[in-house]
Amino acid sequence: MWGQDLIRQSMPLLLGCGMAEILVGSFFGQLDLEMLPGLIILVPAIIGLRGNISVALGSRLGSGFHLGVIDFSRSWKKEVQENIIASLLLSSFMSIIIGVFAYGTCQLFGLSSMGIFYFVGIALMAGFVSGIALAALAILTVYVAFRRGYDPDNITGPVLATLGDVITIVCILGASLLIRGMVS
Amino acid sequence: MTYYHFQDIVKESIGVLILCSLIAVLTGQVLYSMQDQLLAVPVFLVFVPVINGLGGNLGSIFGARITSAFHLGSITKLSDKELHKNAAMSVFLGVTVYGLLAIIIYGVAPFLHLEINIDVMKFLLIFILSGVILTIGVMCIILVTAFLSFQRGIDPDNTVIPVVTTLGDSLGILSLLGMIWVIGI
Numbered sequence: 402m403w404g405q406d407l408i409r410q411s412m413p414l415l416l417g418c419g420m421a422e423i424l425v426g427s428f429f430g431q432l433d434l435e436m437l438p439g440l441i442i443l444v445p446a447i448i449g450l451r452g453n454i455s456v457a458l459g460s461r462l463g464s465g466f467h468l469g470v471i472d473f474s475r476s477w478k479k480e481v482q483e484n485i486i487a488s489l490l491l492s493s494f495m496s497i498i499i500g501v502f503a504y505g506t507c508q509l510f511g512l513s514s515m516g517i518f519y520f521v522g523i524a525l526m527a528g529f530v531s532g533i534a535l536a537a538l539a540i541l542t543v544y545v546a547f548r549r550g551y552d553p554d555n556i557t558g559p560v561l562a563t564l565g566d567v568i569t570i571v572c573i574l575g576a577s578l579l580i581r582g583m584v585s
Numbered sequence: 586m587t588y589y590h591f592q593d594i595v596k597e598s599i600g601v602l603i604l605c606s607l608i609a610v611l612t613g614q615v616l617y618s619m620q621d622q623l624l625a626v627p628v629f630l631v632f633v634p635v636i637n638g639l640g641g642n643l644g645s646i647f648g649a650r651i652t653s654a655f656h657l658g659s660i661t662k663l664s665d666k667e668l669h670k671n672a673a674m675s676v677f678l679g680v681t682v683y684g685l686l687a688i689i690i691y692g693v694a695p696f697l698h699l700e701i702n703i704d705v706m707k708f709l710l711i712f713i714l715s716g717v718i719l720t721i722g723v724m725c726i727i728l729v730t731a732f733l734s735f736q737r738g739i740d741p742d743n744t745v746i747p748v749v750t751t752l753g754d755s756l757g758i759l760s761l762l763g764m765i766w767v768i769g770i
Contacts, residue, residue, distance in 0.1 A: 407646075407674050412682065415642055419686045422638035426631030427697040434620060441620055442613030445754055448634070449609040452750070453602060461589065470588040479587045487594035495602050502610040510614065562641075566634060 414559065421563045428570040437577055439514035442503045443524055444573060450495050450528065451569040452562050455535040458488045459557030462543045466553055471543070485536045489529070496528030497521055519580055526576035531569040538564060605751045612755040619762050626770050628690070628699050628708070629761070635686060636716050637757040643682075644723035644753050647675045648745040651731050655741055663728070672724055676717065683716035703770055715757075715764040722756045723749055 425448075434441050461484055465471035471480050500521030507514035514520075542560050546553040616623070616633070623629045650671055654660040660668045687709050694701050701708060730748045731741040 407650075408678060408681075411646055411678060415639060415678070415682045416685060418642055419635055419639055419682065420689065422635040423631060423686070423690055423693065423697075425634040425638070427699070429634060430627050430630040430697070430699060434624060439617060441616050441623075442610060445612045445616065445633075445637075445758065446606055446609035449751070449754055450602065450606055453605060454598075457598065461594070465588065468588065480589050483587055483589040483591045484594065487589075487591035487598075490591065490595055491598055491602065494599075495606055498603060499606050499610060502607060503613065506610055506614055507617075512614075512617065559642075563638070566638065570634070 418559065418563050421567055425566045425570045428567075428574055432574055432577060433581065437515050437519060437523075437581060439503060439507055439512070439520065440523065440577055442507070443499065443520065443527075444570070446499045446503065447496065447524060447527055447531075447573060448566055448569050450492070450499060451531050451535060451565050454488055454491050454495070454532065455539060455561045455565050456558055458484060458536060459539045459542065459561045460554070462539055463553040463557055466543060466547060481540060485540075488536050489532050492528045492532030493525060496524040499528075500524035519584070522580045523573065523576045526579065527569065527572040530576070531565070531572040534568050534572075535561060535565050538568075601747065605747075608751055608755060612758050615755075615758055615762065619765070622762075622765055622770060626703050628694055628701050628703075629711075629765065631690060631694075631697070631699065632712055632715075632761055633758060635690070636683075636712070636719060636761055637754050639679075639682060639686070639716065640719040640723055640753050640757045641750055643675060643679050643720050644727060644749040645746060646678075647671065647724055648727045648731070648749055651727060652741040652745055655731060655735055663732075668728075675724060676720060679717055679720035680713065683713045683720075687712045707768055707770070711761070711764045711768050714768075715760040718760040718764070719753070719757045722760065723753050726752055726756075 429444065432440060462471060462481070465480055500517070500523070504514065504517040504520045539557060539561055542557050543553045546556050651660065654667060654671070690712070691701065691708065727745055727749055730745050734741040734744045
């Protein structure tokens with residue numbers, strides 16, 4: 402019994418997430434990796450960071466909802482505000498760190514790469530813009546789940562992780578085009 | 586007064602985020618070192634997020650099931666039948682889903698303007714084998730993490746998922762590049 406359940410309940414979800422990841426992959430393929438040497442290093446780091454920060458945000462909003470401190474009728478604005486400020490601060494700070502790490506490891510291993518301004522600029526722009534989009538999506542997801550009487554904990558994780566990957570790669574693509582355009 | 590304070594959230598998150606970011610940047614360096622091979626066969630770039638995303642999903646399902654079984658007491662040691670059943674089922678699920686997605690990628694590649702300029706058999710073998718190796722690797726990481734946590738009296742629910750999501754991405758990229766290297770393009 403348990404075997405059939407695992408297949409029946411997980412397979413559609415896994416296939417759906419897989420298709421979204423194919424979309425991520427096709428954007429990945431459009432990055433100008435030859436013109437911006439080292440850009441590829443930022444991709445797993447920013448996507449991973451986005452997942453960590455946004456899923457944690459969704460998880461906190463879900464807990465806040467269960468605790469009754471976020472109930473969408475009173476005083477929730479302030480709680481949500483604190484959570485968003487934290488999420489955006491972490492996104493910005495960690496994006497800079499990732500840019501510096503990426504440039505630093507290239508120097509350490511003696512690899513040719515684009516300049517530190519490119520690394521930090523692309524990481525910060527992609528990290529901050531995707532951070533705003535994902536924070537809005539997290540609130541929307543918790544709100545819709547709440548309205549429909551679902552437990553947000555069952556929904557925010559997969560929704561934010563999967564859509565987060567798509568939004569983030571689009572932001573990396575946009576930031577890399579913009580930074581390259583600005584410099585050249 | 587509010588329940589959440591951004592200062593506390595930032596303070597409590599930053600350590601683990603810095604560690605995860607450093608691991609992710611090193612993973613990125615591995616990708617960079619194989620960039621020429623990846624660009625020679627652009628469909629490989631599509632594989633990266635798909636293999637990683639699914640590996641993470643399969644890992645979190647297996648991890649959640651194993652930790653629940655720990656709490657229920659139905660799995661206590663490596664030789665338990667319940668564990669073998671779960672492991673067999675997860676590998677089966679992995680092979681099926683990776684196989685279906687390989688076919689889907691092959692089908693949509695022309696619409697994404699991706700030319701599949703390698704042998705179809707190599708395409709399928711590289712994708713499915715790296716997916717299956719990742720699934721098995723992730724399961725081993727989960728079991729080690731769960732058993733170690735359990736022995737030390739730590740709730741495995743708090744340790745398994747962060748360890749799997751961080752190490753899983755690195756392992757996914759390593760197994761893909763390993764397979765490209767072994768099977769060749």
